[in-house]
Structure formats: structure tokens, C-alpha cells
Amino acid sequence: xxxxPRRPGKPPRVRLVDVAREAGLSKTTVSAALNGxxxxxxxxxxxxxxxxxxxxxxPNATARQLRAGRARLIGYVVGERAHAPWTFLExxxxxxxxxxxxxxxxxxxxxxxxxPAGSLQQEWADLPLDAVVVADxxxxxRIVDDLLAAGIPVFSDxxxxxxxxxxxxxxxxxxxxxxxxxxxxxxxxxRPAMVLPGSATGFHAxxxxxxxxxxxxxxxxxxxxxxxxxxxxxxxxxxxxxxxGCEKSGRPDALLVVAEASPPLxxxxxxxxxxxxxxxxxxxxxxxxxxxxxxxPTTTTLSLRPQExxxxxxxxxxxxxxxxxTETSGVWVPSxxxxxxxxxxxRSG
Amino acid sequence: xxxxPRRPGKPPRVRLVDVAREAGLSKTTVSAALNGxxxxxxxxxxxxxxxxxxxxxxPNATARQLRAGRARLIGYVVGERAHAPWTFLExxxxxxxxxxxxxxxxxxxxxxxxxPAGSLQQEWADLPLDAVVVADxxxxxRIVDDLLAAGIPVFSDxxxxxxxxxxxxxxxxxxxxxxxxxxxxxxxxxRPAMVLPGSATGFHAxxxxxxxxxxxxxxxxxxxxxxxxxxxxxxxxxxxxxxxGCEKSGRPDALLVVAEASPPLxxxxxxxxxxxxxxxxxxxxxxxxxxxxxxxPTTTTLSLRPQExxxxxxxxxxxxxxxxxTETSGVWVPSxxxxxxxxxxxRSG
DNA sequence: TTGAAAGCGCTAACAG
DNA sequence: CTGTTAGCGCTTTCAA
Numbered sequence: 244x245x246x247x248p249r250r251p252g253k254p255p256r257v258r259l260v261d262v263a264r265e266a267g268l269s270k271t272t273v274s275a276a277l278n279g280x281x282x283x284x285x286x287x288x289x290x291x292x293x294x295x296x297x298x299x300x301x302p303n304a305t306a307r308q309l310r311a312g313r314a315r316l317i318g319y320v321v322g323e324r325a326h327a328p329w330t331f332l333e334x335x336x337x338x339x340x341x342x343x344x345x346x347x348x349x350x351x352x353x354x355x356x357x358x359p360a361g362s363l364q365q366e367w368a369d370l371p372l373d374a375v376v377v378a379d380x381x382x383x384x385r386i387v388d389d390l391l392a393a394g395i396p397v398f399s400d401x402x403x404x405x406x407x408x409x410x411x412x413x414x415x416x417x418x419x420x421x422x423x424x425x426x427x428x429x430x431x432x433x434r435p436a437m438v439l440p441g442s443a444t445g446f447h448a449x450x451x452x453x454x455x456x457x458x459x460x461x462x463x464x465x466x467x468x469x470x471x472x473x474x475x476x477x478x479x480x481x482x483x484x485x486x487x488g489c490e491k492s493g494r495p496d497a498l499l500v501v502a503e504a505s506p507p508l509x510x511x512x513x514x515x516x517x518x519x520x521x522x523x524x525x526x527x528x529x530x531x532x533x534x535x536x537x538x539x540p541t542t543t544t545l546s547l548r549p550q551e552x553x554x555x556x557x558x559x560x561x562x563x564x565x566x567x568x569t570e571t572s573g574v575w576v577p578s579x580x581x582x583x584x585x586x587x588x589x590r591s592g
Numbered sequence: 593x594x595x596x597p598r599r600p601g602k603p604p605r606v607r608l609v610d611v612a613r614e615a616g617l618s619k620t621t622v623s624a625a626l627n628g629x630x631x632x633x634x635x636x637x638x639x640x641x642x643x644x645x646x647x648x649x650x651p652n653a654t655a656r657q658l659r660a661g662r663a664r665l666i667g668y669v670v671g672e673r674a675h676a677p678w679t680f681l682e683x684x685x686x687x688x689x690x691x692x693x694x695x696x697x698x699x700x701x702x703x704x705x706x707x708p709a710g711s712l713q714q715e716w717a718d719l720p721l722d723a724v725v726v727a728d729x730x731x732x733x734r735i736v737d738d739l740l741a742a743g744i745p746v747f748s749d750x751x752x753x754x755x756x757x758x759x760x761x762x763x764x765x766x767x768x769x770x771x772x773x774x775x776x777x778x779x780x781x782x783r784p785a786m787v788l789p790g791s792a793t794g795f796h797a798x799x800x801x802x803x804x805x806x807x808x809x810x811x812x813x814x815x816x817x818x819x820x821x822x823x824x825x826x827x828x829x830x831x832x833x834x835x836x837g838c839e840k841s842g843r844p845d846a847l848l849v850v851a852e853a854s855p856p857l858x859x860x861x862x863x864x865x866x867x868x869x870x871x872x873x874x875x876x877x878x879x880x881x882x883x884x885x886x887x888x889p890t891t892t893t894l895s896l897r898p899q900e901x902x903x904x905x906x907x908x909x910x911x912x913x914x915x916x917x918t919e920t921s922g923v924w925v926p927s928x929x930x931x932x933x934x935x936x937x938x939r940s941g
Numbered sequence: 942t943t944g945a946a947a948g949c950g951c952t953a954a955c956a957g
Numbered sequence: 958c959t960g961t962t963a964g965c966g967c968t969t970t971c972a973a
């Protein structure tokens with residue numbers, strides 16, 4: 244027989260049956276009264292409610308979940324930064340993505356559980372997750388397959404396309420980068436350089452390909468500096484490399500920083516290396532960092548729209564969960580170029 | 593009779609009883625085999641495990657929780673920023689606090705659920721939370737009382753002290769501010785100004801009191817600029833007010849920015865107003881923003897140690913949960929002044 | 942060494 | 958209109 248696992252020191256919690264006994268009614272009646280279901284006389288309903296209130300009754304959420312067959316809980320894990328599993332929140336992109344995911348889910352009655360970046364399904368097998376959001380999986384990581392094998396619906400970026408149970412939302416990396424480069428060119432840039440993370444997400448692969456194609460189509464030289472790890476230090480170092488390295492192809496006259504860095508620091512690095520922005524160098528940062536609006540000059544950014552990605556994706560996931568669909572579905576979200584002073588060539592010279 | 597709430601299209605999940613039938617054993621035996629409990633013959637144990645593996649069995653976490661009497665889930669809600677319930681993640685302080693809370697909890701087998709800032713217990717009553725962490729409650733908000741009334745253990749800062757079931761961890765605002773001001777004075781500052789958020793957290797109240805006492809004790813003039821809302825714009829505006837306002841008491845020669853802002857932007861604002869840091873103005877920012885290490889000059893920061901606060905607090909909470917203690921317990925975490933170039937007076941003038 | 946049965950707290954089907 | 962009862966999937970006691 245099961246002994247109720249009573250915590251020492253805690254008063255045992257009030258259960259439905261306690262309320263029923265107190266009110267002189269049955270469990271069913273009280274349940275119906277509290278949930279607003281069934282057809283009960285107003286008097287009885289009020290009696291049940293009153294007793295529940297008086298006794299401080301709160302339904303046991305776990306029991307409800309068991310009955311309902313789902314927990315209304317979704318996991319959230321990021322693919323990148325497995326080496327430092329919690330730093331992702333310090334990136335404005337992921338902070339916004341995470342917040343908007345939680346907000347959207349909660350609005351639909353689902354709660355979001357934070358999972359460490361790069362962790363695997365079996366590390367949190369004890370959580371009753373209805374689905375998992377995998378933000379920016381890296382190429383070849385096991386997490387997505389792991390989840391699908393376990394029969395857990397997955398929501399992620401487009402790299403999961405085609406696997407049953409895997410749904411996606413993504414921004415079009417190629418279009419985004421082409422748009423930014425076209426803008427720079429229109430403002431007069433002829434030798435745009437790029438700073439790119441070394442990571443292996445689908446987005447970064449798309450960025451690299453788009454940049455190469457764009458340069459090739461215009462017979463322009465490529466100039467790429469890779470950053471080893473996330474963080475302002477490495478990115479600033481890469482910016483300096485991009486601005487100073489290899490003399491032969493000429494100094495770059497524009498810079499597209501795809502790695503996440505603080506815009507004011509990027510500007511400062513440019514200045515330090517003898518560039519006045521935007522006179523000598525047009526600058527665009529792929530960034531969600533709000534400081535971009537407050538620099539002098541203000542910094543042009545390419546936003547990957549994490550909030551829209553999260554909102555659209557989560558809505559789609561909810562729909563899939565409630566309808567029990569299983570075929571892959573996907574949605575594109577457009578990126579947005581916020582043109583500010585740093586990328587507008589001043590009139591004449 | 594209850595019809596199993598079957599999702600359309602989903603293959604029904606493998607249950608313990610299915611594995612038992614397949615293996616020709618009883619539920620009990622299979623359960624014991626998989627959990628490593630009981631005394632079973634190695635052969636039987638292996639047979640059960642093999643069947644489970646083959647059938648892709650995964651235990652139903654909700655059922656286990658119901659049995660266990662708890663969900664190993666803790667909620668995380670912040671008191672501030674109720675007007676924009678998800679922006680807290682974009683603050684480096686909360687990003688680190690949140691990440692470290694989740695990390696510590698998960699290490700002890702608890703998962704963290706993100707809740708919107710300023711929300712109330714009843715909005716997430718359906719979640720089986722074993723406890724809730726309330727980060728930086730604001731004076732007079734209902735959330736803590738709400739939770740305690742519902743019998744849910746609460747972990748928060750020291751402002752909850754004395755209420756049964758409420759445990760806390762905090763940094764000593766007075767000591768932190770005194771330390772920073774003493775440092776500035778030692779470097780030669782005589783007219784330190786301060787930028788402070790308008791918010792009503794216990795920490796900010798402590799900061800204000802400490803600053804006033806410190807100035808009074810030295811017969812120095814107070815100069816305080818308040819920021820209306822979080823965000824770089826308002827804080828930078830307050831910085832400019834602090835640096836330019838009221839001529840009578842003389843220009844400030846040091847600035848302590850308690851509101852969270854990007855250090856490079858604060859430096860830039862100082863420069864724009866004719867101050868060269870550190871020659872004309874010693875600068876200390878209360879900030880966890882890593883950009884402080886990369887500015888020129890590098891920026892002195894006062895760290896509130898969110899990661900340590902989270903770690904210590906969460907460990908304490910876990911201990912309380914497992915032991916069922918109910919008396920309030922509390923811990924202090926020391927703040928840390930990272931002295932960098934912006935607050936070191938250059939030799940002579 | 943193994944299995945039958947009780948029961949965690951709740952909701953829903955069905956009988957009264 | 959209300960109450961009795963089965964059962965969600967699991968673990969654990971107790972008997973065989």
C-alpha cells in the first residue's frame with residue numbers, strides 16, 4: 244500500500260476530497276463546480292466554491308496533467324555554445340528569442356522550461372515535455388534526432404526540414420545578406436569585408452555562401468575574418484583583422500559584422516584603426532543590441548527578428564500540438580535592415 | 593469510464609504495462625528492473641531492460657511526479673519591469689541570474705520555468721511548481737504574499753525576511769555603495785554624482801540611503817539623477833543631467849551609475865559633455881555588462897554577483913525543499929568592485 | 942525472486 | 958441534478 248509521501252513539517256495539502264467532505268458533497272460535484280463544467284444548481288456550486296475558498300484549496304496540477312494526458316510544458320534548448328551552456332541568455336538575440344518564446348507559449352497556456360545549451364534529451368528525460376524548441380541547432384548535432392527518436396515533437400530552424408515531427412521557422416540568410424550588401428553598394432561601397440562566427444549553424448553557412456556569391460557576381464574581392472568564439476573580445480579582434488589585414492586588395496570601405504558584438508565597441512575599433520564612420524567605412528552590424536540606436540553615429544543593423552521568429556514559430560508549434568499534426572511544416576520570417584547613420588555615405592567628399 | 597485521451601495521428605505511447613506484457617513479466621518487475629531497485633535476478637533484469645529498449649519505452653514523467661508527490665519544477669519570476677514582462681532577459685544582470693539559477697537547479701534535478709515579470713500566482717496556477725524564485729521584488733507588490741498564502745515556498749531577496757516560508761539571499765547594498773564611493777574618494781573625487789533608477793526594489797532603496805549617509809558624513813553635496821525607466825536612452829539622458837545640471841555645487845568629478853547601461857555609451861556621453869575619463873571624471877558603473885573590459889579606457893564596474901547570488905540562493909532553496917524546513921533562512925553575498933582605468937586618477941595633472 | 946493490488950489526486954462516464 | 962466508480966501510468970507494499 245502506498246503511504247502518502249508526506250514531507251515533514253509541511254501541513255498536508257487540501258485535496259478535492261477534503262473540500263467535498265467539508266461541503267457535504269461528492270468529489271465530482273465539487274470538481275464540476277470549480278471547473279464550471281456540468282449542470283449544477285447555483286446554490287450547490289456556490290457552496291462548493293465557498294468551501295474551497297475557505298479551505299484554501301488549490302488543485303494538484305500534476306494530477307490534472309496526468310488526467311489530461313499532457314503537461315503543457317515545452318522545453319527550450321539552444322544548439323550553439325555547448326561549451327558554456329548558459330551564456331546564450333547574455334546575447335540580445337537569444338534573450339529576445341527566449342523571452343518571446345516563453346511569452347507566446349504562456350499566452351496559449353504552455354510554460355517554457357529552460358534547458359542548458361547543447362544538452363541531450365536523456366539529461367532531462369524526467370520532465371514531461373510536450374515538445375522541445377531547438378534554437379539554432381548546429382550541423383551534425385544529435386539533439387534533434389535524439390528528440391525525434393523519442394517521439395517528441397521538435398521545433399527548430401529550417402535545417403530540420405523533412406524529418407517527420409520536425410517543424411521549422413527561419414529567416415532567409417541569403418536574402419538578408421544580399422539586401423545588406425546591396426545597400427552598402429548603393430551607398431558606394433566597393434570592397435565590403437565581413438566578420439563571421441566560426442560556428443556551424445545553418446544561418447551562418449547561408450551567410451557565407453551568400454557573401455561569396457555576391458562578391459563573385461560582381462568580381463569583387465572577398466575579405467572574411469572569422470571569430471573563434473562568441474564574445475566581444477574575439478569579435479573586436481576579428482574586426483581589426485578585417486580592417487587591417489592583407490594590403491594587396493586595398494583597405495575595405497565597408498564592413499558587415501555578422502558575429503554578435505556591441506555596436507559601440509565596433510565603432511570604437513574602427514576609429515582606433517583610422518577609419519571615420521561613415522566617411523571612410525560604411526558599417527552594418529547583424530545585431531539586436533539596442534545600443535545601436537544610441538551610438539554616434541547611430542549604427543545600421545540587420546535584425547534577424549528573433550521576436551517574430553519566436554512568435555510565429557511558437558504559434559505554429561502550438562497549432563501542431565493541439566491538432567496532432569505530424570507532417571513537417573515551415574514558415575519564413577523576413578529579416579529587417581534598419582538603416583542608420585553608420586552606413587549612409589555622406590554627400591560628396 | 594475514462595477513454596484514454598488519444599491524440600489523433602499519434603501512435604499511442606508505450607507504457608510500462610506494454611513492456612511487461614511483451615517481456616512476459618509484471619509491471620512491478622519491469623519497474624524495479626529499470627529503476628535498479630529491488631532484488632531481481634540479473635537475467636530477468638536484463639530481459640526487462642532489453643524489452644524496454646527494443647520497444648522504445650520512456651517512462652511517463654507526469655505519472656512519476658504524481659507518485660513522488662512533487663514535480664521538481666521551480667518557477668522564476670522577476671518583480672521589476674511588469675510593464676514589459678519579458679525584457680528582463682535583455683539585462684546582463686538578469687540574464688546571468690536566470691542562467692545561473694537554471695544551471696544550479698538543474699544540477700540538483702530541478703527544472704526552471706520562466707514566468708513573465710510582474711505576473712501573479714493565479715496566472716500559472718496550473719503549473720506544479722515546488723517553489724518559486726522571485727527576483728528583486730518591488731516594495732509592496734503582491735506576488736510574494738500571494739505565493740506564501742498559497743503555501744508555495746518562496747526564494748527572494750532580503751526584503752521578504754521574516755515571513756514563514758520565505759527564504760532569501762542578497763547583496764549588501766550599503767556596503768557595496770560605500771566601497772565604491774570610498775574608492776572614488778581615495779582616487780581624489782570630492783563631488784561624486786549618482787545615477788539611480790526610479791524603481792522601488794530593496795536594493796535601490798539601500799543604495800540611495802547609503803549614498804546620502806556617505807555624503808552627509810563627509811559634508812559633501814548630493815547630486816542624484818533618477819532614470820524613469822530602464823533602457824540605455826533614459827539612463828544616458830540621466831547621465832547627461834547628472835553631469836551638466838545645477839552649476840552651483842560645481843561640476844561633479846566622479847560618477848556612479850547604478851542604473852544598468854552600456855558602459856561604452858556612458859563613456860561616450862561623458863566625452864560628449866566635455867569630460868575626459870578618467871582625467872576630469874572618475875567613472876564607476878554598477879553593471880554586469882562584459883563590454884566594460886573592452887572600452888578605452890576600460891570601465892570600472894561594481895558587480896552584484898548575479899551568478900553567485902543565484903548559485904547560493906538556489907542551493908539553499910534546494911536544501912529547504914528537500915528537508916522541508918519552513919523557518920526563514922538567509923545568506924549574504926558580497927559584491928565585487930572591479931577597478932579598471934576609468935576610476936583611477938592619473939598621476940598628477 | 943516475483944506478482945497482485947492499492948493508491949497518488951483528479952476528471953469524466955454513467956447510473957441513480 | 959448529484960454521486961459512485963473507473964482509470965490516467967507509475968511505484969511500492971505485502972503476500973505468495
